[in-house]
Amino acid sequence: MPELPEVHALAADLRQRMTGRTVGSLLVTSIAALKTYDPSPSDLAGAPVGDVERHGKFLDLTIGDLHLVVHLAKLGWIRWSDTLPPLTRGARKTTAAARLALEDGSGVTITEWGPKKRLAIWIVHDPAQVPGIATLGPDPLDPSFTEERFAAILAASGRAQIKGVLRNQGVIAGIGNAYSDEILHVARMSPFKPAAMPADDVARLYVALRETLADAVARSEGLAAAELKGEKKSGMRVHGRTGEACPVCGDVVRQVRFADSSLQYCATCQTGGKPLADRALSRLGIPLT
Structure with missing residues (x-):
């Protein structure tokens, strides 16, 4: 399971790659992974990526006025592609949970292996609307964690x-x-x-x-x-x-x-x-x- 150090590095890597680029589309291939229905994935299209942050083990992508929040659970991961390859039918059924495509053809594929699907995705106006973030304890690397x-x-x-x-x-x-x-x-x-x-x-x-x-x-x-x-x-x-x-x-x-x-x-x-x-x-x- 990705923990604080890996999610921290993922956020830094994606921030460097995605900030300032415009979202083309978000395709959610695992309906069980999407935990919100309003705003919808289509509301992200045409909006710029403003930042990528971490809250505990949660990834938070600021896209326009919205937040795309991802929890990778035990067997989830995010794969960056300079040019997104076609999403095959087999991948849709087995590993791909979602795909965030940018207008320039690059983007990320969010994957999860194994039969137990626990990866979760939220689209919210405020990260605090995600239950797991709202109840997080203090960050152990924050200066206030004395x-x-x-x-x-x-x-x-x-x-x-x-x-x-x-x-x-x-x-x-x-x-x-x-x-x-x-x-x-x-x-x-x-x-x-x-x-x-x-x-x-x-x-x-x-x-x-x-x-x-x-x-x-x-x-x-x-x-x-x-x-x-x-x-x-x-x-x-x-x-x-x-x-x-x-x-x-x-x-x-x-x-x-x-x-x-x-x-x-x-x-x-x-x-x-x-x-x-x-x-x-x-x-x-x-x-x-």
Whole structure:
């Protein structure tokens, strides 16, 4: 899933390519993806692209007096083309969710893989009209996101597991499954640790959060959309690296599986050498060691 660093880079790339150009048309090929009906896609035709911004994991394209807002969900992406190729019938049925064509023949294709279609598109007068944006927590890279503010968020979350708190978009915007794994590894902290924690732990986690995200944003700076997925994967320390060696201590990277996701961690670095129970195996009645 694209998270804050990738969406930040996508916004920067599209801003550089699209600002000042005029929209020719928006074709929505996945009706389920379009969450609004008024204004309509046709209302974007003939309007200039004013800016491309990010709100958490949401992309926001200002087009004339309207906003085209996109949430890429787990398997969505945006592909830029200097010259848009024909949209085949197969692509319409399988991967293409929408296509924004500019008058000069360039544009973007919004795609989503997999059988579960969760990608979402809104056309609104104000981004705050999108429910997910209206309820977003603070941006963790904003200057106003101080250690004191972070400490208050954690204290208010009480006994909730820190992994879930970091991923909760209504608490902190933009962090998903991958970067929460990375932040907790850098902080040498268990994903199941309660959010309300001593001040020293808060300070360590705050530094890990800010540095991990800032580093990912810096690595993605200037990259085109086509290069971002590879950059994200190559920069991961533990996420998606089950069975590989931890880059810090050399222990094996382990995972905990859930119904529709998993997390990765290093037991030596994060849990005092104790492996965490794999929730998927425990539900099946398989003994855990």
